[in-house]
Amino acid sequence: MLKKYAHLLSSLIISFVYLFSLSANSTEQMWPGSEYSPSIPTFKAVLGYDVGERITNYGDMLRYFEALERAAPKQIRLFEYGRTWEGRKLIYAAIGNRDVIANLDGFADKMQKLSDPRITDKSAAKALIDQLPSSVWLGYGVHGNEISSTDAAMMTAYHLLAAPNETTNQKILKNTLVFIDPLQNPDGRSRFTSRYYATVGMQHSDDRLSAEHNEPWPSGRSNHYLFDMNRDWLAITQPETAGRIRAMNHYRPLVVIDLHEMGGDSSYYFSPAAQPFNPHMTKTQIDNMTAIGKNHGKHFDRHGFDYFTREVFDAFYPGYGDSWPIFYGASASTYEVSSSRGEIFKKKTGEMLTYRDTVQRHFVASISTAEGVADNHNKLLNDYYNYQTSAIKVGKNNKERVYILPNKRNVAGSHRLAILMAQHGVEVKQADRDFKQCGKSYQAGAYFIDTAQPKGRFVKTTFTQQVDMSSAFVKEQERRRARKLDDEIYDVTGWSLPLMFDVDVDACSKAVKVASHLVESNDKLVGKVINPDATVAYLVPWGDMAAGRFLTAALQQNITLKSADKAFTLEDNQQFTAGTLIIEKRSNNDDLAAKIIEIAKNTGAQVQGVNSSWVTQGPSFGSSHTVTMTAPKIAMAWDNPVSSLSAGNTRFVIERQFNYPVTAIRTLTLKSADLSNYQVLILPSGDYKELLGISGADNIKQWVKRGGVLITLGRATQFAAEHDIALLDVKRERAFKGKEDDKSKTAEEPEGESMVDGQLFANKSELVSASENAKESPDFVAGVLANIEVDQEHWLTAGVHKNLTAIAYGNDIYTPIKLASGKNLAWFSDAENVLASGYLWAENKKQLAYKPYLIHQPMGRGMVIAFTQEPTTRAYLDGLNVMLMNTVFRSAAHATPLK
Structure with a gap:
């Protein structure tokens, strides 16, 4: 009984501390000393709760910014820059003094002129700098479950508008234009907020074990297609990224900040960044962010906030939200706050971290950033122009x-x-x-x-x-x-x-x-049909994604077509690659020509009409080496234990780059489901063994034997290769240790004994050697581009280039499959040439050489196709798409399912 009351008392104390912290940190306390105008609506007036009292959802965020624009239309303007996959509006706000807001187009025009020294000389640049405000872009919530930044964005906008006479604000509003992108990932945040509040009971839990602090798959981090959009700035595959880049290229803000969250036991991170820096960054850009970081230090010390710099979050990869702007001349950085991942969180130290705490820290950093930009107004504008000048000079040399x-x-x-x-x-x-x-x-x-x-x-x-x-x-x-x-x-x-x-x-x-x-970003690839009045057939050479999209469009329009397993030559000496699509007029309706012309126009495919089917080399149109293509139904494992990134990236590539639908099936369902309605099953990277087990693997195996095509990606290949799963006849390799002399060998502990024979070590290296595990995986690789070679004599690689580049990530290396079981269709190049780009440990280079990348294993009337790495990472390995298309569509045509 005493334990029960003690627990109740503890809960009441936590609740009291939480409520006290909210009341003690009202809006006025977010930036002490501020006096706010009643003409600008507060959180409470519009949403019914104060800043930090509740995690604002997408709809309320939009409603609040619209209320701010209605209240102060001459100081803030909202712009839509795109729509998410789920149809949510993406907005940014521009906040500044009346003159700047009244002429934003003029500001953008002047920044474009300042951006090009070829049309703006030093004298004209100086005149522009004397006229222009400085500018800062604050981006919030690119990861939907990094929740505090959106409320901080709202507080930042409110503070700038409602406290124009506050000392810091006066500096900012005098000469600085502030852009606020309050929610870069509405779909992910909506997923998080709906699930979070669905778990809340009588009171909010501070326990990291609680459902509130443990999101279900796939979490709110990613967008609709489960992309980590902070890595999408290089490939620009998602509409959120495309719209944002369009807006930033228009205004060219001088400083760009991307605000994030990290583990709840941390403090706050801001610039300077960790090593390594991209060598194409300039020292000036790094120094500018260091100066702004020092300004944060001053404000964080005043508020009593802990922080750190330099220890993590580097500036090397150019595809982040804090690195991409660097390459048009901005100074940029990421900020990270410890996350409450809910309304209250208990740190390992026992400290209670409230949602309002995290919002306030991001808000203070936001205002401090704008102040740092205002304080360095002329320097930042001059540095920006000088960056453009030096870029041209460096390019010429x-x-x-x-x-x-x-x-x-x-x-x-x-x-x-x-x-x-x-x-x-x-x-x-x-x-x-x-x-x-x-x-x-x-x-x-x-x-x-x-x-x-x-x-x-x-x-x-x-x-x-x-x-x-x-x-x-x-x-x-x-x-x-x-x-x-x-x-x-x-x-x-x-x-x-x-x-x-x-x-x-x-x-x-x-x-x-x-x-x-x-070249304009909206230019279309022009397709062409040569001899549209052909009497026999239309041929589409295979080998690029224009032909690939032609195939999927034709299949979905019920056009009957074939694909050649081998290259062939017609009697007029026209040569066609392996994989070439053959659409015969005799097998299709009278409107075939019109359909072919329209599909070619929409896909950019090159089509050749022919008046004879006489082949002088290679398979004829009616050969058994020319297979009829089918429109396969594709299933994909979805939900735990699948990697959400792998699943999302792969589904996106097939649906939005191949233009073909995929059915997502809950992974647990695969354990016993009747899959006979599907011809292809894709297992994205994931740890399937515990969930599916031997019985689930057997269900999939029986489906394959009846004519299904199983495709495994990355870590899913581990599952297929497990000896008791036996879907794939290969094994993962341990690290190759090479030959060791007797002195360096680790003493083996006899089974059942707790002591071993003594050893003598003459130096430290022998200690290190004896400490090593005899059986361990190869060293982990963060991610490099690796060269692979492709078998050119198999129907699964028809039209695929003989040399490609793939990602090598992690530490999975597989034995080759034996010819009795299947075939290795693509493999990593030799040790001297396997590394295409990046940094790869020397031992990994040696062990990765000639190991399989793509494996084909027939099984009954179907087959298993395994990628030892992921071909769809971030959807930016476009060069692997033809290979992936073959594994989906040509394999389905070659399988022989029971009717």
Whole structure:
């Protein structure tokens, strides 16, 4: 009984502390000393609760900003910059003095002029700088379950509008334009808030074990397609990212901040960032963020907030929200606050962290940032202009000044990369005539990018094959690894876009001078039908995504078509690649020609009409090596234990890049479900064994034997390869240790004994050697681009380029499959050439060499196809899409399910 009352008393004390903290931290206490005008509506007036009392949902956030605009239309304007996949409006707010807000288009126009020294000389730039306000872009909530930043955005807007006479605000509003993107991920936040409040009972729990603090799959971090949108700035696959980049390229804010949350036991992080820095950043940009960080330190000390800098969150990968802006000349950083992941959280120290605490810290950092920008008004504008000038100068002196995309092989990939770069704000040109450059000839239609332009550094960091981390940082990571300490590499170390897109690119030191036109981000790939009045068939050469999208469109329009397993030549010496689509008129309706023309137009595919089916080499149209394509029904494992990123990325690639529907099935359902309605089942990366077990694996195995196609990605291949699961006849490898002499061997403990024979160590290295595990996995790899080679004589790799680039991540390395069981269809290159871009441990290079990447194993009337790594990571490995299409569509055509 005493225990019961003690527990009740403890709960009451926690509740009292929580409620007291709310009342003690009213709006007026968020920035002590502020006096707020009653003409600007408060949280309470619009939403019915005070700042930090409740986690604001998407609809209330929108309602509050609209109320602020109605109350102060001359100081704040709202703009829509896109819609999410689920239809939610994405907005940003511009806040400043009346003159600036009244002429935002004029501000944008002047910033565009300041952005290009080729049209604005130093004298004109000085005149612009004298007229322009400085600007800052504050981005909140890119991860939907990092909740405090959106309420901090609302408080920041309220504070700037309602307290114009507060000393700091006076400085800001005098010469600075503040952009607020209050919620970058509405779909993810909506998922979080609805689930969070559904778990709350009589009182909020501070216990990290409670349902409130443990989100169900897939969590609110990601957007509708389960993308980590803080990694989408390079590939721009999601509408949220595309709209944001469009807006930022329009205004070119001088300082950009991305506000996040981290573990609840931490404090607060702000710039300067950790090592390594991207070498294409400038010292000035780093120094500017350090100066703003010092300003935060002053305010955090005043408020009594703990913080840290430099220890984590590097600035190396160019695809983050705090790194992408650097490459148009901004100074940028990420901020991270300890997360309550609810309304109250008990830290390991016993301290109670309230939601209001986290909101206040982000709010103070936001105002401090704007103040730092205001204090450095002229410097930031001058630094921005000087960045553009130096970018052009550096570009002119580059040995690889110009990158040329010949646009012969993988035309769709070259086009996709060209318009992506245009979307980034890069000047991309397409030649109108044939030309010669650096000893090579190029045809009209080739794309070229000159790095002697304001965005030249961005081109350099995304097009060059290798971007090196500093030698000191690499040396330290090797030292840590030798000591068996975790490395400090935060994210991928390789991201060369031409490699990832499987696009040929040449580099030249001289500027291209040829008649050309600028590529626009909305340019469409032009499809073409040669001989639309063909009497026999239409052929679509296989090998790029234009042909791939042609296939999915044709299947969904019930067009009957075939695909050749091998290359073939017609009697007029026209040659066609393996995988070429064959659409025969005899098998289709009379309106076939019209459909072909329309599909080609919409997909960009090149189609050749033919009047004869006579083949002189390779399989004929009626050969058994020319299979009829089917429209497969595709199922995908969804829910725990699937990696939400792998599932979302893969579903996005198939649905939005292949334009073909996928059915998501709860993973547990697969344990006993009748899958006979599906031809293809995809298991994204995940740890399936405990949930599905042997019985679930057997259910899938029987479906495969009856004619199903099972595709495993990444860690799902671990599951398939488990000896008691036996879906795939390969094994994971332990780390290769090489030969060891007797002295360095670890003494083996005899079974059943608690003591072993004594050992003599002569030096520390022998101690280290004896301490190592005899059986351990290879060292973990943060993520590099690796070269793979592709078997060119199998129907599953028809039309796939013989050399591709993939991501190698983690420490999974597999034995080759034996020929008695299947075939290795793609494998990593030799040790000297396996690394395409990034940093790979020497031992991993050796062990990864010639190990399988793509494995095919027949099973009954169906098959298992395993990717040992994930081909859909971040949906930016476009060069692997034809291979993935083959595993989905050509495999379904080759399976022989029971009717």
